[in-house]
Amino acid sequence: MRLVLLGPPGSGKGTQATRLKDKLGLAHISTGDMLRAEISAGSELGKQAKAVMDAGNLVSDEILLGMLESRLSQADVAKGFILDGYPRNVAQANALDALLAKIGQPLDAVVQLDVATDLLVQRIAGRAAEQGRADDNPESVRNRLNVYNEQTAPVVDFYAGRGTLERVDGVGELDEVEARIHKAIKA
Numbered sequence: 709m710r711l712v713l714l715g716p717p718g719s720g721k722g723t724q725a726t727r728l729k730d731k732l733g734l735a736h737i738s739t740g741d742m743l744r745a746e747i748s749a750g751s752e753l754g755k756q757a758k759a760v761m762d763a764g765n766l767v768s769d770e771i772l773l774g775m776l777e778s779r780l781s782q783a784d785v786a787k788g789f790i791l792d793g794y795p796r797n798v799a800q801a802n803a804l805d806a807l808l809a810k811i812g813q814p815l816d817a818v819v820q821l822d823v824a825t826d827l828l829v830q831r832i833a834g835r836a837a838e839q840g841r842a843d844d845n846p847e848s849v850r851n852r853l854n855v856y857n858e859q860t861a862p863v864v865d866f867y868a869g870r871g872t873l874e875r876v877d878g879v880g881e882l883d884e885v886e887a888r889i890h891k892a893i894k895a
């Protein structure tokens with residue numbers, strides 16, 4: 709199973725991908741986590757990404773492509789994977805197609821998690837209180853939502869146009885949302 713999880717910030721991509729990877733025995737590839745690991749390690753890439761992420765903007769396609777290409781060359785990818793946080797614009801969706809064609813691992817499913825904006829803001833405020841992530845402040849969240857609407861929403865249309873998109877209601881208990889995703893993948 710090779711799966712892309714799409715959705716606005718706070719829709720539950722990271723939360724659900726973490727649950728699904730164990731149940732389905734898949735590699736979890738979160739570009740957000742990979743970037744945060746670079747920041748924690750103090751790498752050159754992390755230094756470049758930090759200010760962009762803190763402001764809620766997208767890190768450059770070039771950096772993301774290099775990171776993803778290297779991650780997809782790792783052995784655990786052969787068992788299947790969940791991509792969480794990539795692609796975030798149409799250029800990234802096209803780059804992903806090319807990368808997956810190169811390794812002979814085309815996508816099986818694309819799942820979009822739908823959650824209303826006021827609830828997204830509430831959830832992220834909850835995480836800000838618990839974890840203090842640098843980009844969970846109100847100004848950055850507003851920008852992340854704008855960036856999502858302008859750049860990432862077209863990716864949903866990109867996959868819908870191909871007939872590979874399953875939309876899932878992302879509102880409810882974690883188990884309920886997870887069950888809906890399992891059902892969508894089977895379909």
Ligand code: B4P
Nearest residue numbers: 717718719720721722723739740761765766767793831835
């Ligand atoms: P991400 O790490 O992908 O952050 P996110 O969109 O906020 O989603 P996340 O997965 O963390 O949150 P979740 O919805 O699970 O990206 C961060 C930044 O990295 C981006 O802004 C960008 O700068 C950069 N970046 C990453 N990928 C990139 C790319 N491809 N190109 C360029 N830049 C990129 O959870 C949010 C909260 O909701 C949690 O507290 C969770 O507990 C809660 N929650 C989840 N499901 C819930 C439910 N059903 N009910 C109640 N609460 C729930």
